Amino acid sequence: xxxxxxxxxxxxxxxxDDYIATAEPIGSEAVRExxxxxxxxxxxxxxxxxxxxxxxxxxxxxxxGRVPTDRGYRVYVxxxxxxxxxxxxxxxxxxxxxxxxxxxxxxxxxxxxALAAGTEYASVVEAPHLHEQVIxxxxxxxxxxxxxxxxxxTDAGVFEGKTVELEAATxxxxxxxxxxxxxxxxxxxxLGDLTVRAMDQVIGEVALYRQVVIEVGxxxxxxxxASSRIHTEGQANILKQPEFRDARRAEPVLSALERHEVxxxxxxxxxxxxxxxxxxxxxxxxxxxxxxxxxxxxEMRDTSVVAATYxxxxxPAGELAIVGPTRMRYGRAISLVRFLADxxxxxxxxx
Amino acid sequence: xxxxxxxxxxxxxxxxDDYIATAEPIGSEAVRExxxxxxxxxxxxxxxxxxxxxxxxxxxxxxxGRVPTDRGYRVYVxxxxxxxxxxxxxxxxxxxxxxxxxxxxxxxxxxxxALAAGTEYASVVEAPHLHEQVIxxxxxxxxxxxxxxxxxxTDAGVFEGKTVELEAATxxxxxxxxxxxxxxxxxxxxLGDLTVRAMDQVIGEVALYRQVVIEVGxxxxxxxxASSRIHTEGQANILKQPEFRDARRAEPVLSALERHEVxxxxxxxxxxxxxxxxxxxxxxxxxxxxxxxxxxxxEMRDTSVVAATYxxxxxPAGELAIVGPTRMRYGRAISLVRFLADxxxxxxxxx
DNA sequence: GTTAGCACTCTAGGGGCGCGAGTGCTAATT
DNA sequence: AATTAGCACTCGCGCCCCTAGAGTGCTAAC
Numbered sequence: 001x002x003x004x005x006x007x008x009x010x011x012x013x014x015x016x017d018d019y020i021a022t023a024e025p026i027g028s029e030a031v032r033e034x035x036x037x038x039x040x041x042x043x044x045x046x047x048x049x050x051x052x053x054x055x056x057x058x059x060x061x062x063x064x065g066r067v068p069t070d071r072g073y074r075v076y077v078x079x080x081x082x083x084x085x086x087x088x089x090x091x092x093x094x095x096x097x098x099x100x101x102x103x104x105x106x107x108x109x110x111x112x113x114a115l116a117a118g119t120e121y122a123s124v125v126e127a128p129h130l131h132e133q134v135i136x137x138x139x140x141x142x143x144x145x146x147x148x149x150x151x152x153x154t155d156a157g158v159f160e161g162k163t164v165e166l167e168a169a170t171x172x173x174x175x176x177x178x179x180x181x182x183x184x185x186x187x188x189x190x191l192g193d194l195t196v197r198a199m200d201q202v203i204g205e206v207a208l209y210r211q212v213v214i215e216v217g218x219x220x221x222x223x224x225x226a227s228s229r230i231h232t233e234g235q236a237n238i239l240k241q242p243e244f245r246d247a248r249r250a251e252p253v254l255s256a257l258e259r260h261e262v263x264x265x266x267x268x269x270x271x272x273x274x275x276x277x278x279x280x281x282x283x284x285x286x287x288x289x290x291x292x293x294x295x296x297x298x299e300m301r302d303t304s305v306v307a308a309t310y311x312x313x314x315x316p317a318g319e320l321a322i323v324g325p326t327r328m329r330y331g332r333a334i335s336l337v338r339f340l341a342d343x344x345x346x347x348x349x350x351x
Numbered sequence: 352x353x354x355x356x357x358x359x360x361x362x363x364x365x366x367x368d369d370y371i372a373t374a375e376p377i378g379s380e381a382v383r384e385x386x387x388x389x390x391x392x393x394x395x396x397x398x399x400x401x402x403x404x405x406x407x408x409x410x411x412x413x414x415x416g417r418v419p420t421d422r423g424y425r426v427y428v429x430x431x432x433x434x435x436x437x438x439x440x441x442x443x444x445x446x447x448x449x450x451x452x453x454x455x456x457x458x459x460x461x462x463x464x465a466l467a468a469g470t471e472y473a474s475v476v477e478a479p480h481l482h483e484q485v486i487x488x489x490x491x492x493x494x495x496x497x498x499x500x501x502x503x504x505t506d507a508g509v510f511e512g513k514t515v516e517l518e519a520a521t522x523x524x525x526x527x528x529x530x531x532x533x534x535x536x537x538x539x540x541x542l543g544d545l546t547v548r549a550m551d552q553v554i555g556e557v558a559l560y561r562q563v564v565i566e567v568g569x570x571x572x573x574x575x576x577a578s579s580r581i582h583t584e585g586q587a588n589i590l591k592q593p594e595f596r597d598a599r600r601a602e603p604v605l606s607a608l609e610r611h612e613v614x615x616x617x618x619x620x621x622x623x624x625x626x627x628x629x630x631x632x633x634x635x636x637x638x639x640x641x642x643x644x645x646x647x648x649x650e651m652r653d654t655s656v657v658a659a660t661y662x663x664x665x666x667p668a669g670e671l672a673i674v675g676p677t678r679m680r681y682g683r684a685i686s687l688v689r690f691l692a693d694x695x696x697x698x699x700x701x702x
Numbered sequence: 703g704t705t706a707g708c709a710c711t712c713t714a715g716g717g718g719c720g721c722g723a724g725t726g727c728t729a730a731t732t
Numbered sequence: 733a734a735t736t737a738g739c740a741c742t743c744g745c746g747c748c749c750c751t752a753g754a755g756t757g758c759t760a761a762c
Contacts, residue, residue: 025755027754027755027756028755028756029754029755039704039705040704040705040706041705041755042704042705042706042707042757043703043704043705045755045756045757046703046704046757048756049756049757059755059756060713061711061712061713062710062711062712062713062755062756062757063710063711063712063713063753063754063755063756064712064713064754064755064756065754065755065756102513102514103513103514136494137492137493137494139490139492139502141488141490141502141504142488143487143488143504149502149504151490151492151500151502153492153494153500162453162454163453163454176527233609234609235586235587235605235609236586236602236605236606236608236609239598239599239601239602239605240598240602244598245597245598245599246596246597246598247590247591247595247596247597247598247601248590248596250590250598250601251587251590251591254586254587254590254605255587257587258584258585258586258587376724378723378724378725379724379725380723380724390735390736391735391736391737392724392736393726393735393736393737393738394734394735394736396724396725396726397726397734397735399725400725400726410724410725411744412742412743412744413724413725413726413741413742413743413744414722414723414724414725414741414742414743414744415723415724415725415743415744416723416724416725
């Protein structure tokens with residue numbers, strides 16, 4: 001695929017910028033007017049015809065202006081899109097609110113909100129992966145003689161509770177001792193390493209322990225699948241987009257966003273990472289973008305997703321993304337996703 | 352307002368039933384055909400004209416059939432609606448899945464799902480109110496010398512975590528003692544009674560305690576406002592309804608369902624409780640229904656809400672509701688809401 | 703390589719028209 | 733007095749036709 005040079009490239013950028021802004025097909029005359037191109041509309045027409053041949057533009061019908069194709073958007077995000085870093089005031093405001101949050105799930109909710117409110121699209125934020133987290137404490141809280149609540153505190157500050165059925169009646173004091181015993185032995189482990197087999201080696205075959213370990217293992221598995229790990233916001237924003245004016249178009253998308261297997265897929269699938277020299281030079285975390293037909297899921301083919309991973313303590317902790325129409329303000333979306341991924345990672349690291 | 356007698360009443364019921372089923376205005380001939388009314392369409396027309404005068408029906412235009420008004424639906428739900436109790440198989444299935452859940456928030460998620468899936472509308476379920484719950488244990492889990500995680504276990508089985516900044520450095524052992532001390536003194540209290548003043552009387556002025564108490568108080572306040580307390584599902588179902596075919600109609604509704612102050616209002620506002628003789632006789636928990644224009648919120652005027660309170664240990668614990676178009680299958684919605692409120696209450700009571 | 707000029711294409715939007723559904727009224731029937 | 737047959741009437745919906753205008757591609761000149 002030959003690279004697109006100077007003027008033609010500029011025209012592609014203008015068409016896409018304008019189309020993103022107006023949601024209307026863009027004609028040759030409109031392109032010429034904007035950013036005083038010193039050429040006639042006929043020349044622009046020739047270029048646009050060429051861009052159409054190359055598969056970057058499309059006309060809805062013969063007498064209409066041009067509209068970007070998914071491939072056009074791809075070129076755009078890979079090399080044309082102007083970054084729209086949020087204004088410094090906004091940045092500090094966001095940073096401050098995030099650093100104020102004491103609970104991880106609060107911080108996550110704030111990020112989801114900021115993403116949705118800042119772009120008028122939908123946002124999805126995933127809580128830190130459990131298996132990567134390192135155990136700091138494990139506590140058993142006696143509920144009844146035969147039941148206890150397991151609370152695990154990890155380095156990412158996320159604690160999860162689950163009740164466990166004990167095999168023998170246990171007094172609160174016994175429970176405490178048991179708790180400290182286990183806690184001492186598993187502190188420092190990655191949650192993902194906490195398999196029954198690994199535990200057996202350290203702890204031995206004491207029945208009560210095993211039960212607790214099994215339940216913790218289950219807790220991890222369950223939580224990975226639990227909807228509480230995913231925070232979605234701003235679905236209604238999608239309805240504001242003119243391309244989703246017809247609810248029958250929007251319905252599959254919103255349905256997909258309610259099914260958390262789909263959301264997980266969206267978050268992790270992350271399309272190709274643009275080999276963008278700018279971001280490489282600036283050591284920015286990469287942002288993954290999936291555009292329209294690039295989606296695996298049929299129902300997402302009218303949307304684009306801008307996703308990023310956030311890191312806590314240098315390790316990948318979770319994902320966040322924006323979901324909007326393919327006619328998305330990519331500049332804003334990319335910058336915001338990148339900024340909030342960084343900031344969320346930092347904020348969680350400090351808890 | 353005179354009560355509506357025999358045939359006229361029957362006709363109103365038929366019109367509303369049919370309209371709910373088809374979403375199309377119902378004509379006199381269609382009414383006669385259904386349930387072989389032994390009268391001519393002219394007679395039906397007279398009755399329908401009367402019902403329109405009374406404000407229960409409406410015609411979109413002169414040459415169309417009749418459509419129920421909000422007042423019509425009101426009469427319908429108050430005295431005409433046929434209960435549609437879920438089939439026994441369904442009931443046991445739901446009951447079993449709910450009783451299997453070990454975590455309250457899981458059970459709540461299941462209920463939200465069942466409500467949405469069982470009706471094709473949106474559902475909202477609120478976690479048990481905190482202030483009504485009775486403290487069973489309170490634990491402090493040391494994180495750093497100056498920070499600890501508060502875990503409160505209550506009778507409704509809901510436990511909540513929050514970190515607290517301690518005023519003085521505290522060793523894990525100290526923390527444990529402190530924890531047991533406080534726990535012993537507050538066990539049995541209603542969370543709502545856990546004010547700083549009340550605590551001071553029992554505990555005295557020890558600084559460390561105060562800080563913990565203040566934080567627990569804040570925890571309650573925060574959680575009451577926290578979005579994690581509300582589980583919404585099936586918003587996309589609303590887009591499937593023909594009256595919301597136009598996304599611009601649906602958008603305000605979905606936006607409202609994303610704002611949790613609005614949802615809280617919807618859940619508690621609960622319109623008039625029908626003085627339905629049947630449900631009174633059968634000792635069924637009342638269901639609160641708000642229809643279209645009865646809503647306080649402008650943006651909800653095209654929807655109806657069927658809400659109920661669920662009880663744990665005899666006390667009101669939380670709310671759940673279905674949100675759909677005013678053209679709602681009330682029979683199904685009411686039965687399902689009632690059944691799931693009962694079952695959720697029972698299930699939570701057993702944890 | 704660029705541009706003016708022009709014929710051409712196609713959509714959006716408006717007006718006119720007929721169909722059909724459903725009504726309300728009137729007068730006859732029970 | 734209630735019911736009903738008959739009928740004229742209303743009005744939205746879909747259809748077709750038409751025009752205006754936007755935007756194109758092509759050609760020929762620069």
